Amino acid sequence: MSVPNQFELLATDGHARTGRLTTPHGLVRTPAFMPIGTAGAMKGVHWRDVREAGSDIVLGNTYHLMLRPTAERIAALGGLQRFTGWNGPMLTDSGGFQVMSLADLRKIDESAVTFRSHIDGAKVELSPERSIEVQRLLGSDIAMQMDECVRLPAGRDDIERAMRLSLRWGERSKRAFEGAAAGHMLFGIVQGGDVSDLRRASARGTVETGFHGYAIGGLAVGEPQAVMLAMVEGVVPHLPTERPRYLMGVGTPEDLLESIARGIDMFDCVLPTRNGRHGVAFTRFGQINLRNARHADDPRPLDEASSWPPTSTVSRAYLHHLVKAGETLGAMLLSEINIAYYQRLMADVRRAISERTFAAFYERTRSEWEQGDIPPR
């Protein structure tokens, strides 16, 4: 099965790259950050605002969607884009990671993982073949191979066993993907935990199988940032330059910039929406906790220089009040403020890479974060 390359590299600056990926539902500018619409919805954010905030692509969770409303139902309703009204590119994970973290009574063997649904207790089997079928039914622009992700810390034997299984499941995923509609892509996933030589072996094996793009999975699962970045550094040289590289489940704005500096093109993370629900804003001045009483009487916006209206116009006092009062509107505003911050950061990164000023941009951005919030009034 051939895997045509739909990624175009536009500029590089050191290891940092900017490019564009063509999907059936439109272009994705890289480096790209994918907000997570777990169960067919972005928590607390209208799709139009996800788009207007600057998102090219979002991530949907296969595990949640296959259980409810089910992949077959979404397919009958015209696919995930039509179902949700998000008319843009969508990447779906394989479901494997969330089976491990959310489902009960899971049993994993060579053929599949078997688990009980956290919704109704029904027994469900997820094999690489079924995962690809589900992602096809969802109409995913970018499907992910099924893999096994080991939570760190873990022993080398466990990590190696899961990594080898992931390679075999990658091959099966690829075979199952044959006959996919034109333009749809399948990404392989490099595993290997925090063990450098296993990471290298996984990268080589995954590239040998051959995918439209390559993800690095099994990181941001409890290890220190330095370990994560060391793994990224060790893996990237073994991935083909011309293909997109996706670091799964990462991360903070700093994680993103550090990883971009090491050649990563794509990211997904729940942080913008999860922190938004918990009253925390991502800003040019670092993370700001709106619960803090210092904001109670502060008429100033989070960042008057932001080009996203809620960030530059809604007062800290109002956000503080909404968060303290448990008003949904607080979570709604902070979630979209955070998505917009991430997407503006990615836009600035893309521009900086094009202009070959990424290192200076990163230094300036980090120094703003480190200066911290504006002084209270």
Place this chain on the structure above:
Amino acid sequence: MSVPNQFELLATDGHARTGRLTTPHGLVRTPAFMPIGTAGAMKGVHWRDVREAGSDIVLGNTYHLMLRPTAERIAALGGLQRFTGWNGPMLTDSGGFQVMSLADLRKIDESAVTFRSHIDGAKVELSPERSIEVQRLLGSDIAMQMDECVRLPAGRDDIERAMRLSLRWGERSKRAFEGAAAGHMLFGIVQGGDVSDLRRASARGTVETGFHGYAIGGLAVGEPQAVMLAMVEGVVPHLPTERPRYLMGVGTPEDLLESIARGIDMFDCVLPTRNGRHGVAFTRFGQINLRNARHADDPRPLDEASSWPPTSTVSRAYLHHLVKAGETLGAMLLSEINIAYYQRLMADVRRAISERTFAAFYERTRSEWEQGDIPPR
């Protein structure tokens, strides 16, 4: 103290009226429905969507706001409009009703009601004078007199005592309102429970005191709709034709049309947002419960003829899924869908009254409600 009339009657059709009320923050077209932004936020709806859905005016709850973030804080931040970003007319209640329904350890006497905050247990006193002061600090366009509302059924003696107290509190509220900034209004409230002669006495006394407009309170508190409408019918002839009339806490779309037919100009109710949070949509076809499994595979929107995009484009299947999955987006979409339904209904009512076709409009609308939802596919 003079109470200039800021209401202009544009047309009548039977007892139904359409007009406009001029407030410091803009015009209110009547009949008007006021969605409720209890604690300075509309639950699950961005202010821009409250406005775009057709709302001219919203209601804020004095009780909630005086406790958190406090009226003094909101005043220091420039008033409720500036604080929230809702840059339109706002009516505030007196706080009395919610003291009765939400606070602990309340004690009512001639001078004031004393209670413990449901937030932090602090002891708070709310007198007519303090209620007006709080509403002035909030920057309310329309303040309400302090009254005592008796939950029905209740004995005549209780109802009469509360009604007489409300008359005296109305006078004190009016005195406290003296010196209010130009254009700000104070409405009196007719009480008297479900006892016709007490309602009449209350109307006469309230009008004698003299307010910018007149509310009918103490209804929609447990009595049958027929009783409520009988009370409205009995009170309206005793209210001055040239002043706006506001039926507090009402109600369903049918309640609104029945009351408009009896000469009411303004309404407020939590139903659109509360039902939205519970998965129920108000539509041309009556109320639709999106939890119902009949919607699970239905790609059709709630009402393809609606001019509000979420109503005419978002599928029932998606709304069903969001509601079942407990996704905030479901409550967000249904709340704005419901506000838009109410506001479109009011716009249609205003047009029908102008064209003197209100009775026919009401018959047509009721018959659509009674036909019920479109058949399942």
